[in-house]
Amino acid sequence: MSSVTNGDDDQKIYRGRSSSLHEEAHVGGNTGGEGEVPLKKGPWTAGEDAILLEYVNKHGQGNWNAVQKYSGLARCGKSCRLRWANHLRPDLKKGAFTQEEENRILELHAKLGNKWARMASELPGHTDNEIKNYWNTRIKRMQRAGLPIYPPEICERILNGNQESKNIDPLNIEASQHDNLSQMDKFGIPDMDLKTVKFHHDPSQVPRIFEMPENLFEQSSDSSYLFPTIYPSKRRRESETLYNSFTSCTSNALPLFDQYDNYTSEKTYDHPRFYPPFGPVLNSSNQFHGGNINGSHAMLNGNVSSSVPFFGARKLELPSLQYTETQHGSWITNGSPLPSLESVDTMIQSPPVESIPSDLISLQSSGLLEAIVYNQKSMKNSNTDLFLPMITGTSNEAAGSSTLNNPYKTEWDEQGELNSPLGQSAASVMTDYTPISSVDGPQSIETTQDHDDKLQALTWVPNSSRKKRKSEQIDFSQRPDALFDLAWFGNNNDYGISQSDLKDALSALLGEDYNDNFGEHSKGKQ
DNA sequence: AAGGGCACCAACCGCAGCAAT
DNA sequence: GATTGCTGCGGTTGGTGCCCT
Secondary structure, three states: OOOOOEOOEOOOOOOOOHHHHOOOOOOOOOOOOOOOOOOOOOOOOHHHHHHHHHHHHHHOOOOOHHHHHHHOOOOOHHHHHHHHHHHHOOOOOOOOOOHHHHHHHHHHHHHHOOOHHHHHHOOOOOOHHHHHHHHHHHHHHHHHHOOOOOOHHHHHHHHHHHHHHOOOOOOOOHHHOOHHHOOEOOOOOEOOOHHHOOOOOOOOOOOHHHHOOOOHHHOOOOOOOOOOOOOOOOOOOOOHHHHHHHHHHHHHHHHHHOOOOOOOOOOOOOOOOOOOOOOOOOOOOOOOOOOOOOOOOOEEOOEEOOOOOOOOOOOOOOOOOOOOHHHHHHHHHHOOOOOOHHHHHHHHHOOOOOOHHHOOOOOOOOOHHHHHHHHHHHHHHHHHOOOHHHOOHHHHHHHHHOOOOOOOHHHHHHHOOOOOOOOOOHHHHOOOOOOOOOOOOHHHHHOOOOHHHHHHHOOOOOHHHHHHHHHHHOOOOOOHHHHHHHHHHOOHHHHOOOHHHHHHHHHHHHOHHHHHHHHHHHHHHO
8 A cells, every 4th residue: 555645635545556646747758749649547646636736726627628738638628527526626525434424424325315426515525436435335345244224323313304394394395405306307207205205004094195186297396295206317327225225224214114004023124135145035934024025126136226116117227236146046937038137237228218207206316215115115015015016925925915905916916927137027117017107198197086096097007908008109119118018028919019110129129139139030030 | 475355446437418509 | 409518427447455264
């Protein structure tokens, strides 16, 4: 290890990449010449730092691409900006996070999810990169240890805050915290804040989620009404947060749910919510209803697919991390004719994101709050089996055994679907159980006449009642991703999709891969 | 002592938003 | 309206040192 004086702080000890920091940086010395200077990559040298500092002192921040031009520094603007933001800025607080700051990070992450920049803005002197690194490191450590990500006190604090907010005018709550999160997203879907979600004691009570105004999806003013905040995310690849949120929530905050639910068997929530190899698996004697979702699609290898389709189809966001062998095995044994994880991931991510607005609730970018509510919901819905698709095996049975007043059960049961490799049911992946929401247009909501209808409108609608409509609605040239739904079940006939449409969509999805590997084959068959 | 795994850190990459043209 | 450039963000990768076996 070596240390290097960097900028204004002599104390900062840089680990790693130290050797290069000792290099004497000379502009041009490591870039080779005049004219088109090849941009340098890799660690910055002290000399480069000095040049950048000088540039900023002279010209101020911004216009980073001009740095190279004016200073001769062989770095791209992006690199300069990053270097400045993460290391050279005078207002940077160097050194490790204090305990207070760590707690703040936890809290912020619980609230915001992987919004590093936003978290950084709440932690003066620290950068998003720093926080991100800290978090990732922490997560790895916790996962390995099978420990909850969020300490109990954080869960409690968040949840308590959540409870307090219950007594506040639901229409005014939101502004109090997520200042910029309460806006409508670009799709016109209101952000919804968990603080306003009510936990109901009475399992038979219809969750408030179903009590929204009919035109909720057109109302931004009612965004605080009930849903978790949906952060319009430009990223579609979030991975860890959810699981961790879920996990920690279930392992830490669960006792808190006891005040709201009857799920009080003491050990019910005690299990670390990690799956092999990260942690123990529930045995049949320790049934966990909903919250644990053993073998759930939602929990992949210690991570949750942030696209957990509780309430809507969405573009899949698979964890980029690995999957457990268990899950691999389950797919295989399920005999699912599914593509490899990698290819699925690729394919899933490649289509346009227009489908995203269909989300009523997204776990994307979700933090602890979301996790808590989802957990709560899932527990509740172990009665309704709303989440059955996420529950397999004994968990499923356990959930089923508690079925009460379950208007949704058959929807899932009839489907009898198997786990998909995507961390969710194939049906939920795309369209079969797409909730009638913004995707289907307000008309779906408008047609709801009474409470039950509202309920129905916000609930998964079985294939039988929707397939026909879908076949009329889905433009596979625009939504090749919808193919997954079809292909998954081999039910394209139900959708009236033609072979050529199918091929076109597949081509759109797979590109050359399809043409190379399937297209010819397909041609040959025809 | 050697090797592997892990922690930490820095930096890169790709994407998206936005403004200027 | 389309294009381009700049900027910011989040995910990921790679390097180095430490620790443990």
